[in-house]
Amino acid sequence: MEVLRTPEECFDNLPGFSYSPSYIDDLRGYEGLRVHYVDERPKDAIRTFLCLPGEPTWAYLYRQMIPVFASSGARVVVPDWLGFGRSDKPVDDSVYSFDFHREMMLEFVERLDLQNITLVVQDWGGILGLTLPMDLNGRVSRLIVMNTAIPVGEPLGDGFQAWKEYVANRPNLNCAALMKRACPHLSEAEALAYEAPFPDQRYKAGVRRFPQLVMIQPGMGGIETTMRARLFWAEVWEGESFMAVGAKDPVLGVPVMSQLQKTIRGCPEPMILAEAGHFVQEWGEPVALASLKFFGDIS
Numbered sequence: 001m002e003v004l005r006t007p008e009e010c011f012d013n014l015p016g017f018s019y020s021p022s023y024i025d026d027l028r029g030y031e032g033l034r035v036h037y038v039d040e041r042p043k044d045a046i047r048t049f050l051c052l053p054g055e056p057t058w059a060y061l062y063r064q065m066i067p068v069f070a071s072s073g074a075r076v077v078v079p080d081w082l083g084f085g086r087s088d089k090p091v092d093d094s095v096y097s098f099d100f101h102r103e104m105m106l107e108f109v110e111r112l113d114l115q116n117i118t119l120v121v122q123d124w125g126g127i128l129g130l131t132l133p134m135d136l137n138g139r140v141s142r143l144i145v146m147n148t149a150i151p152v153g154e155p156l157g158d159g160f161q162a163w164k165e166y167v168a169n170r171p172n173l174n175c176a177a178l179m180k181r182a183c184p185h186l187s188e189a190e191a192l193a194y195e196a197p198f199p200d201q202r203y204k205a206g207v208r209r210f211p212q213l214v215m216i217q218p219g220m221g222g223i224e225t226t227m228r229a230r231l232f233w234a235e236v237w238e239g240e241s242f243m244a245v246g247a248k249d250p251v252l253g254v255p256v257m258s259q260l261q262k263t264i265r266g267c268p269e270p271m272i273l274a275e276a277g278h279f280v281q282e283w284g285e286p287v288a289l290a291s292l293k294f295f296g297d298i299s
Contacts, residue, residue, distance in 0.1 A: 002091040003033065004203050010196045011086065015189045017063045021086055027107040035108060036086030037079035040066060045075040047116045047297075050109070053078070053281075054123025054148070055210040056175045058085025060193050061281045065120070068288035072297040074118070079108055081124070083206020085197050096209035098222030102128050106135060115139055118295075122146035122280055123252070124210055131225050134232040143241040144291050145267075146280040147252040149260060150230050151215040153223045159251040164211045171208055172201040183282040233264045241267040242291040246276030246283070253278075268294075 011021075025034040038059045049069040051062045059078040069076045080087040081101055090096070105128060109117075117140045121129035126148025133140035149156060167173055176195035180186055198204050215223045241264050245257045254272065261267045271290055276283040292298045 001095060004089045004091060005034065006086060006089070006197050006199060006203065010199060013189060014060060014193050014196070015187065017060050017193065019059075019063075019066070023086075024108070024111065027104060027111055029107060030082075030104055033082060033090075034088045035079060035082065035104070037077055037108075038062075038066065040070045040076040042070060042073050042075065045073060047072075047074040047118060048114045049074050049076045049118045049120055049144075050114060051076065051078040051120040052105070052122075052125030052129040053080070053084070054125045054127075056084065056173065056178070056204075056207040057123075057194060057279065058087075058197060060085070061122075061279065062120075062284065064284040065281055065288040068285055068292065069118075069120075072292050074297070077112065077114065079105070080197075081105075081128075081206065083209075089197075089203050089206065091202055091205055093205045093209050096206055096213065098128070098213055098215075098225070102131060102222070102225070105129070105132060109136060109139065116141055118142040118144060120144040120146075122148055123278065124148075127151065127214065127226075130233065131222075131229040134229060134236070141239045142295060143237075143239060143264070144244070144287075145241065145260070145264070146244050146287070147246050147249045147257060147278050149252055149256055150226050150233070150263065151223075152226050152230060153215050153218040153220060155216050156214065156251065156256070160214070160216065163251055164214070167208060167211045172204060173207055175207065179279065179282075182277045182279055186282065230263055235265065237265045240295060242294050243267055243270035244280055244287045244290070245270045245272050246278055246280040247272055247274050248276060249278040251278065 019038045022039045058080045176191040179194045180191040
């Protein structure tokens, strides 16, 4: 497998993100592939926030939420999917599959022995992440869910189809420009932090592939797992849940999230952010604070 590793100097200018990188390169079944993660670990932390980014972002997306979660005394772990951020990037597009990423994250959680997890998900962080708890033997106790879905072979609407075609026609998708359009309040330097992992087009196999992997047609890889996940959240889940929705998301906005809320057993009415778009974490500080108050971690 041909793999690229983004040079560390590409990450020299990351405004608002001073966290030291942690790496692991011997996950079972992924030996030699280096996975990056942020690991803020206050002494004697008894709870872990596991924050999963999506397409085409990386741990930088959670920079407004990490300090809020950590201030509650919890451990905060934010891994980068293979193909994104500081993690290694297989060059061949065909390497990227639902199971490839899901199994990696299951191994990651087991290897770090994360317990009492508050799972924080958005976008592909949710498409993958919402399938994890049912196979993690009670490690996940709470959920914070933002604009995402559990696709099971049904269309997600014209907005997603347009996005899928947009990426397919842009093999060197400009991630900085995308984030600036989606989050107009970002500074130029903040937007460029999302392009930093990708020195050139060869590094962007994951960026190209993720939209094509969303299960919007019967028979696509991962549907059996996502169908199990829907049943888990509807019938088995007993933890607490908090939902926040960026209302300006044209693809995974209020209508899709309303359906997801009905799927998740006991999920309360969502926090609606009228000015936020798809990348809710870019409006993340008030979301993190509201979730901590909801869970009773802070007064």
